[in-house]
Amino acid sequence: MRLSGKATTLLVLMAVIAVAPVFFPSSYYYRVGSLIFVNGLAVTGLVILIGYAGQISLGHAGFAGIGAYACALAPVHLGLHPALAAVLGAALSALIAFLVGRPILRLKGYYLAVASLGFGILVSMVLSNEAWLTGGPDGMAVEEMGLRAALKAIGIDLSNTQFWYAFSGLVLVIGAWLALNLHHSPTGRALRALHGSEVAARTVGVDVARYKLVAFVVSAVYASASGSLLALQNKFITPDVAGFMHSIEMVTMAVLGGAGSVLGAILGAAILTTLPQVLTVFQEYEQLMLGLVMMLVMIFMREGLLPSLARLVRGRGE
């Protein structure tokens, strides 16, 4: 069995999401699960940017921040329904990614890293400094989405954590499905071509600048949706969601699991989201362990966990 098949990936993902609750001893695990799905969504977007197109961004938390604060602010100031606010946030993120991406994506490697990092920091700085609007570093409350109540009215009664587990799981599956479709589309092929060699891609007629921008905008929308989900689920949001460390976490999750594969990246999200929960017992050692894991995986499994393991399994079979 090869893990690269689109159907396999989706089936594995859906099966894990559906079956995992059987083993949950308490509602706390639903909460951790939904956090994994929220992070997994952002990371799936980064698979498109890093894994498909070979670009890097150290500022994608900025888009998560835009998505999150759209859900917090639009219902209060524009009277929008929180779900529509999430759509507005995604549209805004796409627009900003389009405007920022144009000049940024001409840069390469470390220069692209610092430019995207600068963008992310600017967003988080605005969010924490404009306290009159965003509540500053203390954060602000987010309205209830109301979908759970609607489900209850038609007879599906879920607890809060169960609802968010199911809902973010569903969104993640849709996100993964779209990303996998993109992989096999002409656009996906163009992205992978420019990843391999920009010059070669240009020679065969790929509009390199345009396709990089497409990957950047799409991944920004994923990050924004992830930020919105987080805000709606927590009903509270702080500027940390847009912070530099969040950007780093996202990229690390993607690369740790294997940025080339959607399933691998989601595995990375699962590991890095669970790790701090497990390590709360040894809170003193949390940073030490996190740093160590990041270094070890990158040194010994350069392609990330899942592709490296898959290769190991395949290698043994042959």
Added chain:
Amino acid sequence: MPELLQFLLSGITVGAVYALVALGFTIIYNASDVVNFAQGEFVMLGGMITVFSHAAGLPLPLAALIAIAATAAVGVALNKLAIEPARGAPVVSLIIITIGASIFIRGATQLVFDKQIHRFPAFSGDRPIAVGGATILPQSLWVIAGALAVFFGLWLFFTRTLTGRAVLATANNRIAAQLVGINTNYVMTLSFAMSAAIGALAGVLVTPITMTSYDVGLALALKGFAAAMLGGMGNPKGALAGGLLLGLLEAMTAGYVSSQYKDAAAFVVILAVLFAMPQGLFGRKSTDRV
């Protein structure tokens, strides 16, 4: 006018620190093509180890020396344990490795020492010196003099010594350097040691002004990285110019615009510079790195 002078003075002090951090980035980048995000942790270690050695009863100069030597050892360990095994890995992986290293060092520091904010006494007292209506701390003069001394020393090292030229040769072309008999692994080790020592020195010099704690490294690394990029990656002169420019920019923004957005100014300018000149201010020269 005194106001402007005051902002200039504080900008140059901060800028000198950024320039030292940027210089550390540059040295490692030239030797190994790695941008070391743990650079800020070297500055933190320099300050923290001095604080605790001094508190243990050692005289300040000795404590500072121990801190610089210990940090240099950490730099060498970083190279041997994390960078060398990952040679040839893609940029994203290297970024994650060095960020992992910085988180690791932060975690270890917090375990070995503590999470408190510390300082030690300034080298020549805390009485401000009046300069044309503005004032400057004696320690600021130490920072500026230290930065100048490091740049002058490095210039001598790179132009007057055989080892220095071997480092330059390695930076230019690793394989060609190996072919003429340069031990490039030694050059790598030396570069990490120097870079860490310079970072630690910056930490020792600036701690009496800014104080230190286990988590000051990240912000410094980001600023130093930005300064190095501003000047053009891999160019020591660019690091000096980028650092000073960034420091002045922050001081002017804090003074005339908004102290909340002083960090923003730096990144706005970097974005603008990169858009106009994708290779940084001194980037042209980076084709044959100095």
